[in-house]
Amino acid sequence: MLSATFAGWAQCRLATDPDPYDEPRGVSGYMRAYAGEPDLDRVVHFQDPPFRRTHTPEIGIAVRSVCLHGTEDSAHPLRGAAVHLLDGPKFEGRNGVIAEDGSEPIVPFHLCLKQGSRQLSRATMPSDPRSPYREFNATNFIVDPGFIECATNIPSLVDVWRNRLSLLESEHAGASPDERPALEERTAFLRQNLARQGGVAGFFPVRMVWDYQLRSPVGRRDAGMAELLPNFTPTEEPWRVAFWFGGWDADAQAFFVGGTLEIREVNEVPLAPLIKRPERMTDIV
Amino acid sequence: MAIDTREELINALHEACEIEHSLLVQYLYTALSVKKGLDEGLTPHQQRLVRDWQARMLVIAREEMGHLGIACNLLAAIGAPAKLDRPAMPRGTGYYPFSFDLLPFSDEALYKFLVFELPRGFPPPPPPGADLDAREMQPAALASVAPEPLEYEYIGELYAKIADGFRAIPQGQLFIGPKTAQTANNWSDRMLDIRVVTDRASAIAAIENIITDGEGTPQSTDRSHYSGFLEVRQRYFAEQRFDAARRVPKNPATRVNPEADGPVTLIKNPMALRLTELFNANYGVMLLMLQHYFSLAPRADDAAAETRRRALQLSSQRIMSVAVRPLAEEVTKAPLDDPQAPERAGPSFEIYSDVALSPYPGARWTILLERLDALVAECADLGQELPRVGAIGETLSIMRGDLAAVASGEL
DSSP: OEEEEEEEEEEEOOOOTTSOTTOSSOOSSSOOOOTTSOOOOOBEESBOOSOOOTTSOOOEEEEEEEEETTEEOTTOTTTTOEEEEESOOEEOOTTTTSOOTTOOOEESOEEEEEETTEEEEEEOOOSSTTSOSGGGOOSEEEEOHHHHHHHHTOSOHHHHHHHHHHHHHHHTTTOOTTTHHHHHHHHHHHHHHHTTTTGGGGGTTEEEEEEEEEOSOTTTTOTTHHHHSTTOOBOSSOEEEEEEEEEEETTTTEEEEEEEEEEOBTTOOOOOOOOSSOOOTTOOO | OOOOSHHHHHHHHHHHHHHHHHHHHHHHHHHHTBOOOGGGTOOHHHHHHHHHHHHHHHHHHHHHHHHHHHHHHHHHHTTOOOOOOOOOSSBOOSSSSSOBOOOOSSHHHHHHHHHHTOBTTOOOOOOTTOOOOTTTTOHHHHHTTSOSSOOBSSHHHHHHHHHHHHHHSOHHHHOOSOGGGSOOSOSSOTTOOOOOOOSHHHHHHHHHHHHHHHHOOTTOGGGSHHHHHHHHHHHHHHTTTOOOBOSOOSSEESSOOTTSSSOOEEOOOHHHHHHHHHHHHHHHHHHHHHHHHHHOOOOTTOHHHHHHHHHHHHHHHHHIIIIIHHHHHHHTTSBSSOTTSSOBOOOOOOOOSOOOOOSSHHHHHHHHHHHHHHHHHHHHHHTTTOHHHHHHHHHHHHHHHHHHHHHHTOO
16 A cells, blocks of 8 residues: 655635625625635635735645555655645535535545646545535544644744734835735734634634545546556555644635545455444454 | 503514514615625725625624514514514605615615614714714714613614513413524524513513614614614715615515505516526525424424424525525626616515415425425526526525425434
């Protein structure tokens, strides 16, 4: 089996309750497109978002390590590959109709690893195309401050916001009349939340967890896939990707991502699943 | 006329429900009429202002929804059903100096809203188009000369009569409705602040909440509806009353209603007409869900009935976010008649049929699900040209599936 772990900052600009989930500017919720900014597009961007606010983390997720047959391979071609989500994935909770906050599925989910002109990709496929959402709901919602702090190297988002606010306030005098409204909205948001012990910065230590089976046909759109998987023929059986989103920074409209993609070889026999109820080490199988 | 019978009290509460409902749809119409994008001629500065004004008016509209919920609880407490239909617009009322109208964002609309929310003892606001003296209109200055507690100049009289009715009728005879038929303050929107009514004291307290919520108290007038509209109007004046609204009409309608008290602006563009009818149909289904919700009074040991009731509550709330409000915004972008002309249509909030439940409980879920099926089908058809409407239909289809499962006992 090959397992590739990936991590980095992602972005999603979306409205929040009680706004309609597809509200383009944000009105009643705490997430807004400020004056002059483009509409909220709801898309989860793993790379190069079309718009990013100043003084916010660089968006980009990459493969951090590759483990092949139980041994880390520091020279593997997939190491450092850019991780993309194709086809405009979105959180599809739809104001709780599909899923409550913290449980939303990401649809579509088409994972793609790119290294130069070569790529490796595969997507989820709904069991029933007429009902393509709920089987992809998040499996967990965890308040995990230590984990998030380790992953992001940010012990306090409140401190980050204070520094950011200071930078933005220093830019006010030099801002053009058209830039000033957004700058004022942004600094007002930061000030109001900092005055309430962080306010929505309280979401920072939380992470949502998903566990997906990628089932689309292997290699259909992938030029150079064989070069990314030397001496390795991937199975057509589902590949597993377990991942989490956390460290939500509402001002940056960004969050941290971590995950692992597991690919078995074509003749690799997976372990038989254990009995259905929660397994114990002492179970007789 | 003093209220001293249950029937008179019910009639007065019906009137209160109609007024609260009519106020909130007027506020919603005005709020949803505003422009959103720079491509509509707004500068970034104006874009920020307009969004803040819209947000403020939507908060006030949601608080009026809370008042309507309280009025329905008062009805439930005395054994009467919720009152969720309302007269057509435009509508003359005996309580205000002018009619209820659906108006685009404008000085005229803001002036009328200030009159609707005028605290007792406050002078009326300057009429539309007048210069506004900011010093004279500061709520804090006026509060120092206003009586305590503040009451509505207009609707306050109605609620005072209702409160007197609750005092006059012996409470042992009056409070006969099941408490579980009322709505609790368990909606996701914390603005609603809904009170449950169990006796005379809680009824009077609930009425006080409605009366003082709108205009606040002398200590906190800055949170009142009056103060909210005042701030918007003053800022709008200071910004030279720029063109903040889409060209939506006064009192749009999909058809002539002989019960309306004045002329309407008919929507003639075929696509806009279908879209507005779809909006109205969604609005009607939302009201039907709420009527059904208020009709259920589960016993404490009936988990299945509580599940069905909770499903109706959640669906009525969610359909507002996933269908009613998005469709309203789509309608304001559609042409009123000629696609080349600048005039746009508007969400007319027409109620096409009585918001009434079938007298046969076994038929109610069937009827609700049929109405949802019709919405889903129409969304699918219109969605071929308007992708957002297609997505609305998909969401409603999922909602319909969940409600069907709850109704049948699967969930």
